[in-house]
Amino acid sequence: MTALLETQALEARYGDFQALFGIDLALQDGETVAIIGANGAGKSTLLRTICGLNAAAPEAVRHRGQAIGGAAPEAIVARGIALVPEGRRLFLSLTVEENLLMGAYAKRPGPWTLQRVYRLFPVLEERRRVSGIQLSGGQQQMVAIGRALMANPEILLCDELSLGLAPIIIRDVYAALPAIKAEGTAVVVVEQDINQALAVAGRVYCLMAGRVTLQGRPEELDRERIRAAYFGV
């Protein structure tokens, strides 16, 4: 069976610095996978490379068997791979609603519309005319998720949804995942928060210094091994 998304011997560099070494990763239809790892492990680089923001060899990334490594981000989102970027990256001079509409710029058909996103995050409808800077961190994260959903992705890549949020807010944000998965969307969550990642994922990859150091189902992985893979001790 061809995987929905696959990386094979994926490498990434920033100038002379190599950030990823031979990453092999697979994602099946409808699956939720977590990528954990300490700060600087290469998690964001991995997602950015899949999305076409960083260069890659064509064969290193495959979507339904087709080589897409190094393709332009515009082409990747049109195929149904959308990123919720690290740090949310809202368009700050645009309103909440305009941010969401930007997510639909590629006009990919699918279940997600403004109404549907507002049903998932009712607070955004109340604040639809407000600029992104006037939102709380949790609301900003909801806009970032909603904007990516508006692209109607079959693969949603989320980079540190919990970054800088209070635990109770993190719970609210993650509460959206079941409704997203119910549409058949496969999800990749990148997290430094191990517990959060283990709670939602069917499979986990642990990254350290640009290499996969551990992978498996959450129930197969005991805490000691995760700690070793995460911190390298």
Place this chain on the structure above:
Amino acid sequence: MTGAIDTILQGTLLGGLYALFAAGLSLIFGVMRLVNIAHGDLIVLAAYTAFLAVQLTGIDPLSSLIIVVPVMFVIGYALQRGLLNATLGRGILPPLLVTFGLSIIIQNALLQGFSADSRKLLLGPFETASIPLGPDLAIGWFPLLIFATAVVVIAALQALLHRTRIGRAFRAVSDDPETARLYGVDHRHLFAMAMGVALAVVSFAGVFLAIRTNFDPAIGPARLLFAFEAVIIGGLGSLWGTLAGGVILGIAQTVGAKIDPAWQLLAGHIAFLLVLIFRPRGLFPRAVD
């Protein structure tokens, strides 16, 4: 008293022309943070395009806009796509150097093609017709047309930016080009469209300039200076601010000229400096930067 009102009125109307000089510059800076040193020469290029259209087809100068606007749009698109896009994202120097070079190339090409002779487009009696408002007070039809065009053009640009899909994408790219790409915005195409729109606006500036005064290939840099001052006075990235900036510049110059004709330009520069001293971000700066 009427003298003062007359000065303010003429200055305001002149400000409409400066706003037309400046609107394209403001749009381009707002969307892609590009300072286009060749902007004034592109205004002059539009004037010569109109001159050529009038010569070749016998059309009247105002109607020549039907030809000049699309021609300048295409030139803008091609210029951005073929040349200026390559200068972006590498710091502030490359776009400055390349547009400076472009300015010199346009001036010399116009000099080759049209000589250094000064030209003017003739509109007939409408050029000097005016509406009397009182014993010593009259308002010219043609300056009024320029000002009304400036208001309409700026309102149209504002609507484009805030009510259309492509305008939304212009603003998104201006905020964060990388993230815009993630959702399917091809920034190279979008920047080219923005330059096309800017040069469509420049067409109005060029045609009005060519009807209002004599022009020759060398007058571009001075128009760039007026446009630049209007944009800075109004506040970077604000289009209505650019109109206000044009009006303030126009009034300052008219007042200066009233005191002593040699003071016209100097008074404009002094107004510009005063705004820079007291409001370094201009009068109506954009909320987010």
